[in-house]
Structures are given as structure tokens and as C-alpha cells.
Amino acid sequence: MGAASNTVITTERLTRVFGGTTAVNDLSLTIEAGEVFGFLGHNGAGKTTTVRMLNGVIAPTAGAARVFGLNPATDGHRVRARTGVLTETPALDSRLTAFDTLRYFAEIYNVPKQVRKRRIDELLDFFALSNRADSKVGGFSKGMRQRLALARTLIHDPDIIFLDEPTSGLDPVAIRDVHQMIEHLSHRGRTVFLCTHNLAEAERLCDRIAVLAHGKLLAIGDIQLLGSHLNRSHTISVEVDVNDLPRALHLFAQTPPVARAEATTDRASARNGGVLITLHGVGRRDVPKVMEAAMHNGLNLYRIQPEEPSLEDVYFALQEL
Amino acid sequence: MNWESVWAIARKDVSVALRTRAVVLPLVIVPLILMVGIPVLVGLISGMAARMDVASVNLDELTRPLPSGFGAEYAGLSDPQVGYIYFVVYLFAPMYLILPLMASAVVAADSFAGEKERKTLESLAYTPTTDRELLFAKILGAWIPGAMVGFGGFIVYSIVANVMTYYVAERIVLPNALWLLLAFWVGPAAAAFGLGVTVIASSRVNTFQEAYQIGSLVVLPLVLLVIGQAAGAFILSIWLVVLLGLALWVLDVVVFVLAAASFRRTTLMARL
Numbered sequence: 001m002g003a004a005s006n007t008v009i010t011t012e013r014l015t016r017v018f019g020g021t022t023a024v025n026d027l028s029l030t031i032e033a034g035e036v037f038g039f040l041g042h043n044g045a046g047k048t049t050t051v052r053m054l055n056g057v058i059a060p061t062a063g064a065a066r067v068f069g070l071n072p073a074t075d076g077h078r079v080r081a082r083t084g085v086l087t088e089t090p091a092l093d094s095r096l097t098a099f100d101t102l103r104y105f106a107e108i109y110n111v112p113k114q115v116r117k118r119r120i121d122e123l124l125d126f127f128a129l130s131n132r133a134d135s136k137v138g139g140f141s142k143g144m145r146q147r148l149a150l151a152r153t154l155i156h157d158p159d160i161i162f163l164d165e166p167t168s169g170l171d172p173v174a175i176r177d178v179h180q181m182i183e184h185l186s187h188r189g190r191t192v193f194l195c196t197h198n199l200a201e202a203e204r205l206c207d208r209i210a211v212l213a214h215g216k217l218l219a220i221g222d223i224q225l226l227g228s229h230l231n232r233s234h235t236i237s238v239e240v241d242v243n244d245l246p247r248a249l250h251l252f253a254q255t256p257p258v259a260r261a262e263a264t265t266d267r268a269s270a271r272n273g274g275v276l277i278t279l280h281g282v283g284r285r286d287v288p289k290v291m292e293a294a295m296h297n298g299l300n301l302y303r304i305q306p307e308e309p310s311l312e313d314v315y316f317a318l319q320e321l
Numbered sequence: 322m323n324w325e326s327v328w329a330i331a332r333k334d335v336s337v338a339l340r341t342r343a344v345v346l347p348l349v350i351v352p353l354i355l356m357v358g359i360p361v362l363v364g365l366i367s368g369m370a371a372r373m374d375v376a377s378v379n380l381d382e383l384t385r386p387l388p389s390g391f392g393a394e395y396a397g398l399s400d401p402q403v404g405y406i407y408f409v410v411y412l413f414a415p416m417y418l419i420l421p422l423m424a425s426a427v428v429a430a431d432s433f434a435g436e437k438e439r440k441t442l443e444s445l446a447y448t449p450t451t452d453r454e455l456l457f458a459k460i461l462g463a464w465i466p467g468a469m470v471g472f473g474g475f476i477v478y479s480i481v482a483n484v485m486t487y488y489v490a491e492r493i494v495l496p497n498a499l500w501l502l503l504a505f506w507v508g509p510a511a512a513a514f515g516l517g518v519t520v521i522a523s524s525r526v527n528t529f530q531e532a533y534q535i536g537s538l539v540v541l542p543l544v545l546l547v548i549g550q551a552a553g554a555f556i557l558s559i560w561l562v563v564l565l566g567l568a569l570w571v572l573d574v575v576v577f578v579l580a581a582a583s584f585r586r587t588t589l590m591a592r593l
Binding site: 018052055056057058059076077078080081083084085087089091092093094095096104105107108109110149152 | 323325326328329330333337340341439440441442443444446447448449450451586587590591
């Protein structure tokens with residue numbers, strides 16, 4: 001399996017069967033160094049099984065994987081030395097303190113003694129756990145446990161970070177912190193493999209996204225590319241004064257390449273005395289034409305926005321295929 | 322072998338096990354009953370019997386065959402006094418082995434099955450330790466407390482037994498060669514055996530209690546030793562203890578080979 005120098009993960013027809021259930025089915029993908037790669041799918045889609053195979057903690061039934069050019073099935077320990085995995089549940093020993101938890105994993109990962117304490121203190125500080133460093137994990141809230149688990153994942157400064165549902169069950173503030181942490185890792189050139197079913201999260205954070213259903217890869221690419229899978233024309237939303245609605249509808253219907261113009265119910269616009277018109281058959285590139293037509297005819301535009309398919313549109317369309 | 326990782330896991334297993342009530346209670350209560358309670362109770366009864374000059378029983382019938390030289394060594398003592406010394410030095414010897422065996426089994430159950438039960442095994446599986454390192458670390462983390470409880474029990478028992486034999490017969494009897502062999506040759510082997518069996522059990526069950534219960538079954542052969550000796554079928558001589566230790570170490574090798582076969586992270590994780 002040939003791999004470009006900056007490719008860190010490659011899978012080729014990777015398959016895992018449990019009994020009669022195919023958890024991962026013929027999965028082929030490549031991930032480049034420094035990418036934030038979204039792995040999207042319902043619960044049971046095969047995300048966790050894929051992470052396990054990529055780290056050599058379960059063996060594939062068929063197919064192959066390469067991580068850093070190594071085969072996880074035979075060189076799992078060498079792969080795992082350079083990866084960090086946040087498991088779906090924090091998997092922390094409630095009898096240890098936060099500091100002891102991080103020290104324990106720092107020792108297992110052979111973090112050099114001279115930097116160990118500094119690294120632990122930095123992570124406790126980054127994840128706002130410094131004041132609970134000596135508290136037992138058993139007394140931690142769900143958010144604190146998740147933050148500590150994230151700190152543990154990063155204790156050895158891994159090159160690839162696998163995050164399995166990192167924001168599941170967290171409050172909005174904690175979610176924001178996790179998102180900032182992922183962006184921080186990305187800026188530092190780390191590769192992030194983000195398993196999630198949170199579409200907004202994936203859309204916001206990921207460079208590329210793979211959509212998985214029942215273990216099968218449905219699509220892979222950036223959101224624009226995935227959007228092309230949708231058999232749906234783009235639209236532009238235009239907000240005009242409610243008193244200008246009939247004139248605006250007539251004007252836009254006559255403006256090429258608009259195929260159709262129709263008024264849309266929008267409470268936010270209505271509250272401000274406006275009305276939203278959806279223009280069909282036009283996209284981002286047609287915005288100047290629409291603006292020019294409005295200005296030329298003395299129509300006041302309060303807002304104009306090209307509407308492109310969201311990840312949510314793409315995801316549900318793919319699931320229905 | 323990545324020794325730093327191995328020691329980190331073993332040290333953590335010992336340290337958290339000793340903070341767990343379900344682990345600590347048997348580690349305290351069983352030695353107290355076995356190494357203190359029973360010898361003191363039997364000693365008090367024997368002492369009273371000796372002082373009250375209770376009608377003697379035919380000791381030869383009860384304890385035959387006596388170890389060679391035993392009768393001559395304790396000539397002049399009454400039957401209750403000789404009987405107590407025989408009880409302390411020989412009859413009770415197999416019971417002592419319950420200590421290291423039970424201690425390592427309970428810590429191993431917490432370390433292996435407990436890790437599954439607490440769902441902390443997954444985070445450990447994702448570390449760069451190899452299966453061999455992980456197994457070795459876990460074995461070390463259970464064997465050390467098992468052996469330590471054995472050594473500690475030996476010291477406590479020696480003190481208690483000497484106090485009581487002095488009370489009963491004004492004799493100091495321990496340590497002797499037989500008990501030194503038990504403590505430093507057979508005891509560590511018993512600890513290894515108890516944890517080896519528990520490791521195999523842990524790979525098939527999901528809770529600490531299940532693993533501990535299965536692991537505790539290895540105590541049963543020791544009960545047979547006690548009964549066999551009490552019935553006069555054999556007597557623990559030094560050579561028999563050496564052979565018993567040897568047999569246990571050989572058995573340990575077999576058990577650990579089986580344990581290594583059952584301890585593969587790919588198999589364990591596939592079951593999670």
C-alpha cells in the first residue's frame with residue numbers, strides 16, 4: 001500500500017465482522033498530516049471499531065490499515081506510542097486523583113521525568129483542573145471527567161489524536177473549550193480524527209469529512225464536495241421591506257438566471273418589518289447580479305445570503321441513499 | 322520490556338487495590354482469623370487443658386505418624402502441650418498458604434476483572450504497552466501484595482505461635498526450617514498460582530466478584546492438605562514442602578502460559 005510522505009492514515013478495504021454483524025465494511029480512506037478529519041455516523045455506524053483497528057487494539061477481519069506507515073495489527077505498540085485516544089466514555093479510575101491519573105499515564109507513555117510535572121501542570125491548567133488536581137476523580141462532574149480524559153489523551157503530545165464523541169454530554173461552555181482545544185491542536189499541526197454525530201461540530205471544525213452508515217463509507221471529502229452529492233440547486237435568500245414584496249417578487253422573477261422567486265416565512269425578518277424571498281436556480285456567483293438588479297430598480301435590500309447545502313442536508317441526504 | 326511502564330501499572334494496581342474496601346477487607350480479616358484468632362483460641366484451650374491436667378488422650382492415635390524426632394524433642398511435655406505444638410507447626414502449615422494465595426487472587430481480580438468492570442481497561446489498551454508487558458505488569462501488581470501478605474502473615478504467625486506455645490508449653494518453636502521454606506519457597510509460588518488462575522478467570526467474566534469467587538476455588542486443595550494431615554495420611558516434612566513448592570512453581574508456569582494465551586488485548590477489546 002503506497003503512501004505519500006504526509007499521509008498518516010491509510011485504510012484499504014478495512015473490514016471487521018463481529019459474529020454475523022459487519023461493523024466496518026470495506027472502508028478505504030487516507031488522512032493527511034495536520035488534517036482535522038471528521039468521522040460522521042449514527043451510534044453503531046462503525047466509528048469506534050475503526051478507531052480500535054487503527055490503534056491495533058482489535059484486529060481487522062479483512063483489509064489493511066497503515067498508520068505512520070506501520071501496520072497497527074502487528075506494530076500496535078509503536079502506533080499507539082504516537083497516538084492519543086479519547087474513548088467514548090472517559091474510562092478513568094475514580095480512586096485516583098487528577099494529578100495521579102496524569103502521572104500514571106505519563107509514566108506509561110515514558111514522558112521524560114524532567115518534563116513530566118511541568119506537562120501535567122500545563123494540562124491541568126489548560127483544562128481548568130488545577131484547583132482539583134489532588135481531588136479523587138470519583139467526585140468529578142461529567143464535564144470534569146471529560147476534560148481530564150482529554151488531558152490524559154494529550155499527556156504524551158501525540159501526533160494523531162482520536163477523539164470519540166469528545167463533546168458528548170458536555171455543557172455549552174465545556175463544548176466551546178473542547179472546540180478551542182481541537183483548533184489549538186490543528187494550529188500546532190496535529191492530526192485530529194474526530195468521531196462525532198454532532199453535525200454542527202463537524203462542519204465547524206473539520207477539513208474533510210467521511211460519512212459512515214452501517215459500517216459502510218457513504219461519502220468522503222470537504223463539505224462543498226459532499227454538497228455536490230445533493231441533487232439540489234442552490235438558492236439565495238433576500239430580505240426586502242414588506243411593502244416592496246410584490247414589486248420585488250416580480251423584479252427577481254425577471255432577473256436571469258433566477259428560475260423562480262417566492263416569499264418565505266421568517267419570523268426574524270417579520271419582526272423588523274421585512275420579508276424573506278427565496279430565489280431558486282442561483283448561487284453565490286449570482287449575488288452581484290441580484291444586487292445590481294435591486295439597486296437599479298431602487299429596491300432596498302436588508303439582507304442577501306447565498307444558501308448552500310449544510311452538512312446536515314448532506315448527511316441526511318446520504319443516509320437516505 | 323518497557324520497565325517504566327510495567328512498574329507504573331504494577332504500582333498503580335497495588336496502590337488503588339489497597340484503597341478499595343472490597344480488596345482490603347479480606348486482606349485484613351482472613352490473616353487475622355487464620356494467623357492470630359485460631360492459634361490463640363486453640364492455644365488458650367490447650368493451655369487450660371495442660372494446667373487443669375485434663376485426662377490425656379492417646380496422641381499417637383490422633384496425630385500418627387509424628388515427624389521423626391518430634392517425640393524426643395518434646396519429651397516430658399503433657400499431651401495437650403505436645404498436641405498444641407504439633408498443631409502450630411504441622412497441622413496449621415497448609416492453612417498458612419491460604420494467605421498468599423487468597424491475597425494475590427483478590428488483588429488480581431481487582432486488577433483484571435475490576436478494570437473491565439470499571440471500564441478503565443480501554444484506556445489502558447490504547448497505551449503503547451505490548452500484551453506481554455501489560456500482562457507482566459498486572460501479574461507483578463498482584464503477586465507483590467500476595468507475597469507480602471504471605472511474608473507478613475509468617476512474621477505475625479511466628480510471634481503469635483511463639484507467645485502461645487510459650488504460654489502452653491514454655492517453648493519457642495518458630496521459625497523452623499519447615500516454616501521458612503513455606504514462607505519463602507511455597508508461599509510465593511502459591512501467590513503466583515492464585516493470581517494465575519484469577520487471570521484466566523478474569524478473561525471470561527466481567528466483574529471483580531465473579532473473578533474473585535472463581536479464583537478463590539484454588540484454596541480447596543489446601544483444605545485437602547489440612548484434612549489429609551489431620552487424618553494421618555501424611556505429614557509435612559521438609560522434603561515434602563520442597564516438593565510441594567516445586568510442583569506449585571511448575572504449575573505456575575503452566576497457568577501463566579494459559580493466562581498469556583487468554584490475555585490478548587484484541588480479544589479482550591472485541592468483547593467490550
